[in-house]
Amino acid sequence: MKQEQSLAIYFWMLLVPLFWGGAFVAAEHVITEIPPVTAAAFRFGTAGILLLIYVLWKRKFDAEALKKQWKAILAMAITGIFGYNIFFFIALDITSAINGSLIVATTPVLITFGAVLFLGEVWNKQLGFGLLLSLVGVIVVISRGSLATLLSLEFNAGDLLFIGGLLCWVAHGLFGKVAMRDVSPIVTTTFTTLVGSIFLGIISLFEQGWGDILQMSTQAWGEMIFMIICSSVIGFLLWNSGIKQIGASKSSIYMNLVPINTAWLAVVLYNSTITWTQIIGMIMVIMGVYFVTLHPYLQNKRRAVVK
Template sequence: MSSEINGESQGENQGTLARIPGLAYIGLVLTPLFWAGNAVVARGTVDSIPPLSMSFWRWVIALAILLPFGLPGMWRHRHTIRQRFGSMLALATFSVAAFNSLLYFAATTTTATNIALINATIPIFVALLAWVLLGDRTRPLQALGIALAIIGIVIVVARGELSVLTSLQAQPGDLIMVAAVFSWGLFSVLLRRQAVPLPALTFLTTQILLGTLVILPFYLADLMFFSGGFELSRGTALPLLYFAIFPGILAYAFWNHGVYRIGPARAAIFMYLTPVFASILATVFLDESLGLPHVVGGLLILAGLLLATQTGRRAHYRPQS
């Protein structure tokens, strides 16, 4: 969810943690590490766990962990949730349901490195959609940053070969990941337009509940007619626990704490570590090779992000992948 959701209510959640020196920076380093691990673990287990099963059970586990803490707030704010139900359902659909499901589908046909590189362009898509849908003014440096990042995406997707683009032979997973990032961009823009006045924990718990319900019919259809589900074992249970706890709950908590302590602009810099961590983890655990297109495309994406996110415009960033 966005780092700017109900910032005024986040202070009540900081408590003693806020007084520990350096904890915010440690958390902001661990957060992109967890996001990178999400792509790497998904790529490594997608043959054992179908994407929709991966997405559905990740959120069921996360919901089971959060519900005892979030349910009292949901009850206290039930009138607000009822009044803004349509907005919350749309936000949950684009973030919890669509983004994560598409990311896991992407893992079936593309590398963890590509997933992380494309995923790192979320601020670019947020800025672009905010310009198109909200009429945000785009400064020249921001426009240049968006253009550089898009070129970087094209190089990564095309694997440095023009023929991939001209013959439309891009990996399906790369295109699915672009759709996932686009979905998160829509979520971020809708969040700005339809902000829901709820405490952070209440908002997150409600979003996960609604998003899980959106995934449920697709998961059941996939279970009955397509994938047939998966066999529960240590090799499948541990990845699901990782998805729920680390890139889900802990990344959200660390990200919000970091934003609260040092501000969104400085915290956003740590987001650039995600593809770095992903390339290292993918090389070590998945034997993925880092080629010249990844380096060139990644540098262009990084340059684009630096330009697009340091021009004074406010953008929403994700704590969960």
Template structure:
């Protein structure tokens, strides 16, 4: 039985706050030409795998549930680790921050749609209403309270990439809430995450091969860029994915998706803090609407 308690809320907020930091760090690294997008994802998950290996190495044992669920983890690694992050960093090359985060805020809609079509979970009227209210809150924070800004938005290639990434993440979240075997339910968290990171790294390496072959791969390290890459390998990767998994299992994939709308809010607040700007009234209004959407959607449960 899914329950939205304090522990679940905390896990989902920690994950979204760290992913907001990932969006900022990723923008800095990609826009400054410090590292190419796919190579950034490959280096990020390579470091994450090395850091996680001392805790999760038993996942490679012959009797591990990983081998019993090869097809499942090929998809989990592709949707949640491999393709999502590659598509996000590629989208940041051509798309604006407003477009990327606003399209990403459509995740609750996709979560409801995928649940209906593939998992026979019909959305309630309250969940649909909650999605609209939460999306309005995201629109307010991204347009700084001037909704007319939405009329000037233009679609670019990066928008389609982040749309695809959002759909794949919705599939990933639904799969997280449906363990493949009873053995997997008792799996130590480090091994479960190690399986995803390992398979996701294989996918990322495959994608990075195309970037290398095209001559578009590059990596320029200094103390600043190395620190940012280490941050995205630890916080938005290991810690955030662990917290998101706990949050999805606690609240259910549909309600958890609404928490993803905190990412653009946290991104805006972090960006403002880096520029020395205090929070504005529209930040408070957006926060209230996003929380309102979560409360409305969770009432069914």
């Protein structure tokens, strides 16, 4: 039974990059109707309230565990919910999305190194190969396989902000591993989302855009509901569950599927174009994720059957 549960999380985790990739596509339209930080504050605030209602209803609240790990949970809220979103949206106004995507693509590598150095997770050649293959695949997808695109990139202050967002997300994953030694993933997700949304809400007051929320179009409301339910509630809950069950390094590799999902969703929903080079890059990313996650699991399972 435990083996089936541990295998299931590898497949459930595939929903995380799907929902987060969809969030990028949805947010691109939503922020044309309401300011970006206001959108993020409303998204995470509403998600946090829904999670809190569920936690209180199911009586999953553990005051002692929260008291023990409140510092780690606060750090997760500040880095992953507040810091990452603030850095990301400000950076997008200064630099290109391609630059940002390339910087964020290094997330799995940095989280893995952090997990190995600080959390005692194991490093091996297979993990390294999978990370490298997936990273190269992401670069191919983002650049559309054009070396000229990569060589023509110019780095500026916005890129430093993207690096700040990257470091925030890496810290979020590592703090999450510590917090969930005692606190369940759902309670961790609830309080990080709520606390992070409070900080976002304070900053959003400077945008003076809360009145615009009531004026959003039907499409924008549909996209916002998707981001609240799927990208925030379910996505972050599965992400934190993955960190707890399979570790920060294996969970982080799923991040490289985000631009893959963003690309094909943009093709299906917004009639964007895609090249064969990008498709090859996507296959490289998927193979990299397989080598890091399912391949060692299935390999060990086969050995167990032989014994």
